[in-house]
Amino acid sequence: MSRRAVRKFTNALALALSGLATALGLAFLGAILWTLIKNGLAGISTTVFTAMTPPPGGSGGLLNAIYGSAAMTLIGILIGAPIGMLAGTYLAEYGRTTRISAVIRFVNDVLLSAPSIIVGLFIYEVLVVRMGHFSAIAGAVALAVIAMPVTVRTTEDMLNLVPQGMKDASTAMGAYPWRTITNIIYPAARSGIVTGLLLAVARISGETAPLLFTALNNQFWSTDLGAPMANLPVVIFQFALSPYKNWQQLAWSGALLITLAILILSISARLIVSTLTPGGKR
Amino acid sequence: MSSVAAIDPRHAAGQRLRERIFRGATLAAALLVLTLLGGVAVSLTRGAWPAFSHFKLAFLTREIWNPVTDQYGALAPVYGTLVTSLIAMAVAIPISFGIAVFLTELAPVWLKRPVGIAIELLAAVPSIIFGIWGLFVLAPILQRHVQPWLIEWLGPLPGIGRLFQGPPFGIGVLTAGVVLAIMVIPFISAVMRDVFETVPDVLKESGYGLGATTWEVIWKVVVPHSRVGMVGGVMLGLGRALGETMAVTFVIGNAHRVSSSLLAPGTTISASIANEFTEAVGDLYTSSLVALGALLFLITFTVIASARFMLLRLDRRALSSV
Numbered sequence: 014m015s016r017r018a019v020r021k022f023t024n025a026l027a028l029a030l031s032g033l034a035t036a037l038g039l040a041f042l043g044a045i046l047w048t049l050i051k052n053g054l055a056g057i058s059t060t061v062f063t064a065m066t067p068p069p070g071g072s073g074g075l076l077n078a079i080y081g082s083a084a085m086t087l088i089g090i091l092i093g094a095p096i097g098m099l100a101g102t103y104l105a106e107y108g109r110t111t112r113i114s115a116v117i118r119f120v121n122d123v124l125l126s127a128p129s130i131i132v133g134l135f136i137y138e139v140l141v142v143r144m145g146h147f148s149a150i151a152g153a154v155a156l157a158v159i160a161m162p163v164t165v166r167t168t169e170d171m172l173n174l175v176p177q178g179m180k181d182a183s184t185a186m187g188a189y190p191w192r193t194i195t196n197i198i199y200p201a202a203r204s205g206i207v208t209g210l211l212l213a214v215a216r217i218s219g220e221t222a223p224l225l226f227t228a229l230n231n232q233f234w235s236t237d238l239g240a241p242m243a244n245l246p247v248v249i250f251q252f253a254l255s256p257y258k259n260w261q262q263l264a265w266s267g268a269l270l271i272t273l274a275i276l277i278l279s280i281s282a283r284l285i286v287s288t289l290t291p292g293g294k295r
Numbered sequence: 296m297s298s299v300a301a302i303d304p305r306h307a308a309g310q311r312l313r314e315r316i317f318r319g320a321t322l323a324a325a326l327l328v329l330t331l332l333g334g335v336a337v338s339l340t341r342g343a344w345p346a347f348s349h350f351k352l353a354f355l356t357r358e359i360w361n362p363v364t365d366q367y368g369a370l371a372p373v374y375g376t377l378v379t380s381l382i383a384m385a386v387a388i389p390i391s392f393g394i395a396v397f398l399t400e401l402a403p404v405w406l407k408r409p410v411g412i413a414i415e416l417l418a419a420v421p422s423i424i425f426g427i428w429g430l431f432v433l434a435p436i437l438q439r440h441v442q443p444w445l446i447e448w449l450g451p452l453p454g455i456g457r458l459f460q461g462p463p464f465g466i467g468v469l470t471a472g473v474v475l476a477i478m479v480i481p482f483i484s485a486v487m488r489d490v491f492e493t494v495p496d497v498l499k500e501s502g503y504g505l506g507a508t509t510w511e512v513i514w515k516v517v518v519p520h521s522r523v524g525m526v527g528g529v530m531l532g533l534g535r536a537l538g539e540t541m542a543v544t545f546v547i548g549n550a551h552r553v554s555s556s557l558l559a560p561g562t563t564i565s566a567s568i569a570n571e572f573t574e575a576v577g578d579l580y581t582s583s584l585v586a587l588g589a590l591l592f593l594i595t596f597t598v599i600a601s602a603r604f605m606l607l608r609l610d611r612r613a614l615s616s617v
Contacts, residue, residue, distance in 0.1 A: 128538020
């Protein structure tokens with residue numbers, strides 16, 4: 014074979030392999046979604062949304078787990094997001110170029126990819142041990158610790174997209190920075206910030222590891238934040254590994270519900286972003 | 296010029312006060328992020344102290360893990376963590392590279408966005424879903440179709456044959472590594488795609504101008520230019536793989552032993568903690584699990600910090616070349 018033919022062959026082979034790799038990546042996503050729909054849909058009925066988690070062999074639903082997941086995710090976001098937004102505001106506006114901001118940015122990036130089970134252990138040490146028992150509030154705080162770095166990052170990125178001219182115009186009118194930030198910059202970056210919040214919700218609503226030894230689980234209906242609370246991920250974990258058919262079925266249904274919710278959140282976050290950037294406009 | 300509005304001193308003072316409060320609040324929030332990392336380090340070290348002071352350095356080198364006699368060593372989980380992550384990297388790096396090449400150099404414009412988003416969605420799927428899928432779908436497939444083949448063909452070979460001994464359990468170290476690979480592919484390919492996009496078009500066009508093929512431009516222009524960023528992306532994926540909990544817990548088999556065969560059940564640090572923490576009775580048992588957590592924190596912190604450091608340098612270089 015001539016040198017030219019070898020080069021052309023290598024090129025075709027490499028490019029075909031890269032196409033294959035992409036197909037493989039998409040196939041994994043497809044296979045996971047297909048499995049969830051096939052196994053999960055069979056168990057979806059109104060009972061899933063109206064009944065409590067059953068004892069082994071009995072019939073029941075996931076109501077307490079769905080409620081617990083929603084409640085802890087909501088509280089987690091209510092604690093984590095405001096702190097994250099304020100910190101992001103500091104990084105983007107007040108301390109944009111200071112040395113401490115560079116350190117904080119770096120630490121935040123590390124927290125962003127830190128293993129979530131470490132966060133669970135941390136909250137166990139500082140909250141569960143002190144309180145003396147597992148509780149929903151400890152679970153919510155663990156989720157807040159995971160949501161916070163996400164909001165710090167997205168808030169900073171989104172505030173940086175606001176044109177400097179708008180900030181300068183506000184400052185020229187005699188506005189203090191806080192007024193410029195709250196009246197001009199936040200509204201201008203609103204949809205970006207909302208996107209960040211959606212992504213943070215998506216990130217924490219499927220987290221299992223940090224809840225295992227903070228919120229634990231609860232077979233019964235409970236709205237007491239000081240007591241253990243059921244939640245979808247831990248119920249899925251417990252039920253999927255059990256030998257009982259009805260528990261396994263509920264685990265699949267729960268898995269389908271939680272994945273659909275997260276995918277819908279992630280896709281809507283991306284749709285909001287695409288209306289922001291000129292390239293994404295149709 | 297008499298129409299200039301008079302500044303009300305009380306109003307001005309109120310504005311200054313609000314400015315100080317708001318500025319202080321943002322600074323306090325930013326410092327909280329900083330203290331959080333320190334808080335994690337301190338609380339883990341404190342929780343792990345009883346185990347470390349009781350077993351001393353032997354904690355790191357002993358394989359034994361026996362709650363009945365209260366003897367604990369970290370060797371098996373640390374070994375499992377490292378081996379599963381290595382398998383994950385070996386599988387994920389080439390696939391992620393292929394995806395990044397496809398997305399930046401090959402895909403037609405209309406295909407780039409949907410495929411890119413689909414891969415990103417794979418990253419949004421919660422890890423427990425990977426676990427349940429790995430246990431009920433992937434493990435049986437590997438058990439029936441892949442592992443018998445590995446045992447038959449690679450098992451008798453000298454050297455690497457030791458990695459493929461024993462019966463095909465389905466679950467085990469190898470399966471955990473494959474599930475981890477699927478989980479980190481979106482992270483590694485996203486970073487690689489982003490660094491490939493920072494390569495100036497002029498460089499690529501010069502390559503094509505000299506008559507290079509697409510692959511030659513990728514391998515000899517794009518890759519050398521993005522080397523640091525690529526390594527950063529890989530390290531980021533490694534950080535994820537090392538600390539991943541739920542997906543591994545489902546498929547690794549949870550056996551506290553070091554086995555030379557990749558087909559045997561094992562355990563990882565995070566899987567041990569997830570499985571045993573709520574059932575751990577006795578201070579030493581709990582403390583040993585926290586000590587495992589502290590080790591994991593140390594390992595992942597080192598990996599993630601160096602990854603971020605590499606990507607940091609990349610950002611600066613990308614900015615300076617613009």
